[in-house]
Amino acid sequence: MEIKTIGVLGCGLMGSGIAQVAAMAGFDTAVLEVEQKFLDKGFAGIEKSLAKFAERPPEKGGITAQQKDAIRARLKGTTLKEDLADCDIVIEAIIESVPTKKEMYAALDGIVKKDAIFASNTSSISITELMTATKRPERFIGLHFFNPVPLMKLVEVVRTIATAPDVYETAYEFAKRLGKVPVRTSDKTGFIVNRLLVPYLLDAIRAYEEGVGSIEDIDSAMKLGCGYPMGPFTLLDFVGLDTTYYITHVMYDEFKERRFASPPLLKRLVMAGWYGRKSGKGFYDYSDPNNPKANRL
Secondary structure, eight states, rough: OOOOEEEEEEOOOOHHHHHHHHHHHHOOEEEEOOSHHHHHHHHHHHHHHHHHHHHOOOGGOOOOOOHHHHHHHEEEEEGGGGGGOOEEEEEEEOOOOOOHHHHHHHHHTSSSOOEEEEEEEESSSSSHHHHSSSOOOOEEEEEESSSTTTTTEEEEEEEEEOHHHOHHHHHHHHHTTTTTTEEESSTTTTTHHHHHHHHHHHHHHHHHHHTTHHHHHHHHHHHHHHSSSOOHHHHHHHHOHHHHHHHHHHHHHHHHGGGGGGOHHHHHHHHHTTTBBBTSSSSSOOSSSTTOOOOOO
């Protein structure tokens, strides 16, 4: 099947980014939210992002004013599930909660046309488990984008044991049409990136707990020694410590291996409400966002 019309569930950071990328690739895109205020906030973020693209010349990945207007025209926000009925693919990017996601899929399954593909942007939850909320297991896949979606090129395309081969290939080619670089992976918790990244981040926290180095020195060592664009603590604060803490539970529950278990310090930071950059405090203090200072923990 040919994908022409996109539905996106959720207009938060990831949902709005996916919607923007779809519209920039020429697809008519409908974004579903539970309240208009969430659409307004998400679309304001899209507007800000498009403005940055418009500041760049087209030969450097920018867009013209006319292209910006055309992209906006392809985007539609809605609070009505029925507005997604004719979408060819529906990509879910709502809260990382199995019951909430399954409830949304179950509600849409009887509304969206039967040959549409359902996809989840989850970073860690089993695609197979989410699939059970629908009557279209062969048309259910994972499409895991990375933040910030308009800039990050990777998409993990996840198949379950029930995914039809033609559906999987359609999803893979769709990711290419979005201007992304897709990689194939199966429904193993964490997929490729988080399967490798999460143990590294947790080991960095353990190294700090054990006095191997300071937050600043561990970050500097990994940046300069491994050529990483940011150190593990800067990355943890950027991703969100609450998000990482949640992923550790999902992955440890699946594998029962210590490398996926949350270190005590991560748990305490989350309990204290120190989620990283978004809350103003994490491993670093962001009182001055342009000059964060490492917290003494």
